[in-house]
Amino acid sequence: MSERVPIPAVVALGVTQIIGYGTLYYSFSILAPDMAAQLAWSSEWVFGALSVALLVGGLTAPWLGMLFDRVGAARVMTIGSFVAAAALAACAFAPNKTVYVAALIAVEVSANLVQYGAAFALLVQIRPLVASRSITYLTLIAGFASTIFWPITTVLHAHLTWQHVYLVFALLNLTICLPIHWWLSCQGTTHSAKASTAVPRVEGILSPARRRLGFAIMVTGFSLMSLVSSAVLVHLVPLLSGLGLGATATLVGALFGPSQVSSRLINMVFGKNLPALHLALIAAALIPSGVLVLLLSAPSIPGAMIFAMIFGMGNGLLSIVAGTLPLHLFGSEGYGKLQGKMIAARLVLSALAPFVLAFAMENIGITLSLGITAALGGLSIIALASIATL
Template structure:
């Protein structure tokens, strides 16, 4: 059976993308973005230290990184339909535990369960699923799913705030858990396309396992892994500490919040542009463009050479495109037949870096100040541009 024979019809493709897009909004909003709204109420109600409440999210990211290679193998062997449905069940179980937590230890353990669900339910698993369904033509589907995902905080932060006001933070967790267990898990399991037990060989991929081919694969994997790790660390550091950094530069809290609000629209706008013109570029070139935008934003923010709003828009636009490129570049470099396993292996160190970076940055902010932290982040972003340029140049020789 060929790849074209396994791809869903256009109407089925639209359903698949819409379903996974909605799943990303719900999954990101009830896990990664949850504590932005609930951390304060949890700490105030329980008396647990706010730092430990927030640490739940870091534990979730850490666990999601640990399980990512296993999730990739599961999608490779059994498909995304049962794997992503199981991810929703795990997120629901973790949220139930968080909402019912009688003490801090139980709360943190529940975040570990939630993190396992994140590993099987967020972008990396969704991209791997799209790769299994659409093969080498998954790029447009990946872009469209990220357009949905870009609205996760926009949709779920107000919903979370409304639920906390009317149900309390525990009730908010239970409500999200019910959505995952009763709606998302069965819907994903029933409506996602069934896939072959094992994906067929990609017709254009040569069965070439000589030393040169293996060396190219190893170089591409290590370079891409390094790029994703560095950008993941930058992204989570900014997402957690942006307001602190901007206030450290002398900005008022209200102004910092207003500038931070530009991130979401800038990310979605950049993804729309990528959807319209991205097919003209190889995914590694798109990765390079994303890296340049992030580096420009970080450099302008560190140097104070432009209004902070301009710097944040550039940075956010780069991250918006990056979300797409980190799904499409591995597909182009390694082919759809290895894509789920490669995505799992790439996700593991990236998510671990995302879990640890905000903690290290918090210590650095307290010890050295915002300017030093911004300089380090800008330097790391510039190094990423060099790595991305190397990968884009090398990929033209490998094609």
């Protein structure tokens, strides 16, 4: 068995991840105002519908994770591309609010079938011995999703309604992503974990007696990081405005994406031999550190720029370690099921975090809310560091 990274598979998956995240996630914030106007809803209700969809998607993730192991992640992703296209089309043709919300839930469920959790499981099933490096390369490519799809969505929306934009995106999932996933499923390299013993396994470093506790601690650490990331990013503009930095929102947004990609590139070049747990600790430290920089430096524009870079780099590394640390700790057997459970915990908190932070800002103020948010992020460092003692 070759131990080389399967470059064709990684590049192909990179294309589908860019389209998957671009069409199913990043486009929503741009199209939401038009959706609200057409549905005669307030923007808060439209984003509330998204939170419900994320919550339901999170609750289905453990079951979907088991499918990755049982039938092969590539087959699941092939079906997921079809479901994503159908769900986007259903949103576009929704005759009323009830159907729209149901279709939006289908969109978020389909996202779990085609985005990082599924792609990571596929890379582990193809070549588990080099899966960590494959995941690093994949996240580097997929990191351009927002950079590519924010302007694409904006340009399309300047000439089309949100419904027509969603139909274009449905076509992308159907004509590009589905054939790629189908091609990967036909390569003979993906497999159900129970159906093949030909592919070598990666053994996790945790003993069986410690795995349940180790998994709970790891999920806690990742969930806290996701909570901080989701809460801050959703409320970035009001946070900056409340701190006297409203004019820097565009600048911060421009720095955030490249910072994510740069952290992944730095890790790819210089972090090849860095243990996955150490990389997770770096990511856990960067996210709350960025929040503290913003809190302590406001209303300094250079401080806001440093926040964007530190926070973006932490989020960039989080995407990598969410794939590599479970493999390092628990091995390749049952990896899809582990990803499903992690996705569930992270999505549930990501869905709730914006509401919690909005309530906190309204009742205790932005400064104290940010301080508590940074403290919660700091707890993720403690959680992940404790894994080393198991």
